[in-house]
Amino acid sequence: MRWILGLIGTVFAAVLLLSFLSGITAYFQNPPAPLASDEFHREPKELHLASDGPFGKFDKQQLQRGFQVYKEVCSACHSMKLVSFRDLKGIGYSDAEVKAIANQWQTEVPSINPDTGEPATRKALPSDTFPAPFANDTAARAGNNNALPPDLSLITKAREGGASYVYSLLTGFQNEPADLLKKFPDAKTPTGLHYNPYFANLNIAMPPPLTSDGQVQYQDGTKPTVDQMARDVAAFLVWTAEPNLENRHAAGIAVVIFLLFGAILGYLAYQQVWAEAKRKVRVTGALEPKNQAKSRRAKAKQGVAG
Amino acid sequence: MSFSWARPYEPKHPVARWIDERLPLPRLVYGAIGGGYPVPRNLNYWWNFGVLAGIFLTIQIVTGIVLAMHYYASIDGAFNSVNQLIMRDVSAGWLLRYAHMNGASFFFIVTYIHIFRGLYYGSYKAPRELVWMLGLVIYLLMMATAFMGYVLPWGQMSYWGAQVITGFFSAFPMVGEPLRIWILGGYAPDQAALTRFFSLHYLLPFVIAGVVVLHIWALHIPGSSNPTGVDVKDEKDTLPFHPFYTAKDGWFAAAVLLVYALVTYFAPNYLGHPDNYIPANPLATPAHIVPEWYFWPFYAILRSCTFNLFWIDAKLWGVLAMFGSILLLFFLPWIDRSPVRSGAYRPVFKRFFWLLVVDIVILGYVGGAPITPFNAALGQLAAAYYFLHFLVILPLVSAFETPLPLPNSISESVLHGEAAESAPAGQASGPGSVAVATAE
Numbered sequence: 081m082r083w084i085l086g087l088i089g090t091v092f093a094a095v096l097l098l099s100f101l102s103g104i105t106a107y108f109q110n111p112p113a114p115l116a117s118d119e120f121h122r123e124p125k126e127l128h129l130a131s132d133g134p135f136g137k138f139d140k141q142q143l144q145r146g147f148q149v150y151k152e153v154c155s156a157c158h159s160m161k162l163v164s165f166r167d168l169k170g171i172g173y174s175d176a177e178v179k180a181i182a183n184q185w186q187t188e189v190p191s192i193n194p195d196t197g198e199p200a201t202r203k204a205l206p207s208d209t210f211p212a213p214f215a216n217d218t219a220a221r222a223g224n225n226n227a228l229p230p231d232l233s234l235i236t237k238a239r240e241g242g243a244s245y246v247y248s249l250l251t252g253f254q255n256e257p258a259d260l261l262k263k264f265p266d267a268k269t270p271t272g273l274h275y276n277p278y279f280a281n282l283n284i285a286m287p288p289p290l291t292s293d294g295q296v297q298y299q300d301g302t303k304p305t306v307d308q309m310a311r312d313v314a315a316f317l318v319w320t321a322e323p324n325l326e327n328r329h330a331a332g333i334a335v336v337i338f339l340l341f342g343a344i345l346g347y348l349a350y351q352q353v354w355a356e357a358k359r360k361v362r363v364t365g366a367l368e369p370k371n372q373a374k375s376r377r378a379k380a381k382q383g384v385a386g
Numbered sequence: 387m388s389f390s391w392a393r394p395y396e397p398k399h400p401v402a403r404w405i406d407e408r409l410p411l412p413r414l415v416y417g418a419i420g421g422g423y424p425v426p427r428n429l430n431y432w433w434n435f436g437v438l439a440g441i442f443l444t445i446q447i448v449t450g451i452v453l454a455m456h457y458y459a460s461i462d463g464a465f466n467s468v469n470q471l472i473m474r475d476v477s478a479g480w481l482l483r484y485a486h487m488n489g490a491s492f493f494f495i496v497t498y499i500h501i502f503r504g505l506y507y508g509s510y511k512a513p514r515e516l517v518w519m520l521g522l523v524i525y526l527l528m529m530a531t532a533f534m535g536y537v538l539p540w541g542q543m544s545y546w547g548a549q550v551i552t553g554f555f556s557a558f559p560m561v562g563e564p565l566r567i568w569i570l571g572g573y574a575p576d577q578a579a580l581t582r583f584f585s586l587h588y589l590l591p592f593v594i595a596g597v598v599v600l601h602i603w604a605l606h607i608p609g610s611s612n613p614t615g616v617d618v619k620d621e622k623d624t625l626p627f628h629p630f631y632t633a634k635d636g637w638f639a640a641a642v643l644l645v646y647a648l649v650t651y652f653a654p655n656y657l658g659h660p661d662n663y664i665p666a667n668p669l670a671t672p673a674h675i676v677p678e679w680y681f682w683p684f685y686a687i688l689r690s691c692t693f694n695l696f697w698i699d700a701k702l703w704g705v706l707a708m709f710g711s712i713l714l715l716f717f718l719p720w721i722d723r724s725p726v727r728s729g730a731y732r733p734v735f736k737r738f739f740w741l742l743v744v745d746i747v748i749l750g751y752v753g754g755a756p757i758t759p760f761n762a763a764l765g766q767l768a769a770a771y772y773f774l775h776f777l778v779i780l781p782l783v784s785a786f787e788t789p790l791p792l793p794n795s796i797s798e799s800v801l802h803g804e805a806a807e808s809a810p811a812g813q814a815s816g817p818g819s820v821a822v823a824t825a826e
Contacts, residue, residue: 081717081720082720082721082723085717085721085777085781086777086778086781088710088714088777089714089773089777089778090773090774090777090778092710092770092773093771093774093778094695095691095693095695096690096691096707096767096769096770096773097767097770098693098695099690099691099693099700099766100763100770102692102693103692103759103762103763103766104759104763107759107763112759134651161466162466162470162474167474230664233469234469234663234664237655237660237663238660238661238663240660242660280673321663324473324474324480328480328481328651328654329651331651332648332651333651335651336644336647336648336651339640339644339647340644342637342640343637343640343641343644345637346633346636346637346638346640347637347641349633349636350633350634350636350637353629353630354633354634357427357630
């Protein structure tokens with residue numbers, strides 16, 4: 081049987097080594113052409129938020145500013161289907177404010193006319209999730225040059241880099257570098273798309289959403305620069321993706337302290353239980369005077385005649 | 387159990403005696419994980435991971451049952467039931483879900499350590515072949531369960547993972563495509579597939595628990611192996627499971643749960659893939675489809691076959707290699723015929739063992755990374771080594787290697803002269819038996 085298995089193993093190894101050889105031959109005969117995105121794509125910029133780290137808590141002022149940016153800018157195209165108006169209480173709005181926000185939301189909630197059963201709309205209630213700006217994906221594509229604006233509820237968990245990615249993308253719009261066009265003449269950004277080195281393939285359908293300082297008027301006196309608005313909305317989107325983050329951090333610290341105590345007490349109990357079974361006579365020196373004295377004492381304790 | 391000195395169960399309380407006479411369940415438990423199971427006294431911490439696997443199986447079953455109370459197995463509702471209902475509205479739902487998600491990863495981490503411990507210390511050798519094979523059955527069931535569980539949130543990776551993995555079956559000639567369609571209940575993953583995956587994902591953990599019982603039953607016939615690989619000879623070599631190993635497992639479990647808590651509470655999505663927070667979309671293929679990290683080595687083997695040899699095309703070679711890489715482990719007790727169990731006394735085997743560990747880590751890296759010419763070549767070499775290791779190198783090493791001398795007994799290897807000391811005066815064998823592991 082060993083021979084048969086050895087033969088099978090050799091055949092598998094042969095297939096894999098032939099794959100290896102054909103792979104490297106193909107590589108050297110026909111080196112793959114470099115792509116513009118390999119060279120010009122950039123990793124997200126660093127972004128530090130109050131919610132980072134194991135002790136992180138949300139900065140509610142910042143979340144409210146971020147919500148304002150979402151409401152006045154992003155929500156024109158991007159839905160937020162998993163978040164309800166009532167959830168906004170979590171970022172410091174009162175019941176009355178939440179009610180007002182829902183009532184005045186720019187899109188109404190699809191409904192039916194109670195008398196005729198005809199499709200209709202009604203004003204949003206705190207228990208509703210944010211109404212989507214488009215009736216369906218087809219309408220969203222039709223309104224956006226055939227690109228679908230993704231739902232933002234989970235966006236910071238759904239993209240590599242999370243909040244840093246959102247912040248970098250929002251502040252990363254720029255003209256295509258001359259270098260890129262020199263090296264990759266075919267990689268010119270197509271009409272209707274926008275160059276952004278933080279986007280995977282460098283060309284994103286979304287036009288720059290935050291274009292000028294002061295686009296949103298903050299009520300808390302923070303200066304609404306493009307950079308600030310991008311940070312704030314990224315922080316807000318961390319909250320929409322993970323509204324229980326503060327609970328999670330607080331519970332985590334309690335659990336870790338509990339388990340740490342448990343492990344330490346358990347370790348001491350373990351030492352106690354094993355003390356008799358594993359007397360600490362050193363491997364190298366059972367005959368050393370020090371250890372012999374130790375074993376004499378142990379024997380005396382156990383009543384074994386020395 | 388099989389040791390004559392195993393302490394019999396003696397119920398102290400009349401109620402316990404009353405129950406024991408009618409249903410000897412307390413007796414069974416006492417003999418399995420109580421004072422009635424003698425365990426080699428020299429087990430190191432690598433022997434703690436079997437119990438840990440049991441703990442994580444329990445965590446998965448408990449969190450999973452509660453999650454199932456809130457989950458909708460519907461292609462329109464699954465994503466929202468997980469990401470809206472459970473994560474936002476169910477009390478502590480976020481905790482249940484993150485505990486379950488990361489519990490799966492930790493179940494695999496401790497199981498992998500448990501398997502590698504078995505590989506290094508020769509735990510698969512006679513008389514424990516069935517223990518090893520039942521363990522592999524558990525591992526295969528775990529893989530199936532984990533795969534189907536990953537499909538349930540119906541995110542992008544769920545959908546495309548299901549597409550790729552069920553696609554394996556279509557590689558087989560003739561029966562492949564009909565088999566794939568039969569498994570999915572359609573041409574592509576859809577409602578039928580989601581419903582049956584949910585049903586099986588709920589069933590299989592209990593099947594695993596059943597096989598775990600067999601695994602432990604088979605283990606308790608010869609008793610646990612130990613780091614020297616030398617058989618237990620007498621009572622001096624063992625300690626009762628309780629309180630000695632319950633105490634050791636207890637504190638160590640708390641320490642491992644601490645690490646698990648750190649990940650679950652502070653980096654719950656670190657081991658996952660961001661694309662699974664995008665709802666499944668059959669029309670948009672993700673840029674890189676990758677399974678969960680615990681499948682990466684096998685995924686690397688699957689992708690490494692790119693050469694059509696004989697009448698078998700590359701895709702089928704990949705699928706055969708991937709299944710073969712696990713199935714060959716069932717033959718391990720007969721592939722490695724060295725009479726010495728423990729790798730500690732096998733100098734050549736030991737080197738190849740660590741090479742295998744490095745090889746599997748490389749395969750894991752390649753399986754999770756995007757395909758580049760360099761990664762592909764690296765993966766192919768590593769995959770070839772994997773097969774050569776088990777099917778060519780290991781039989782040769784076990785035939786030609788000269789092992790180091792073994793200790794006479796477990797107690798001699800650990801007690802460092804205490805045996806001589808505690809023997810009745812005059813009968814002690816003298817300072818000679820003080821020697822460490824190189825006696826004989």
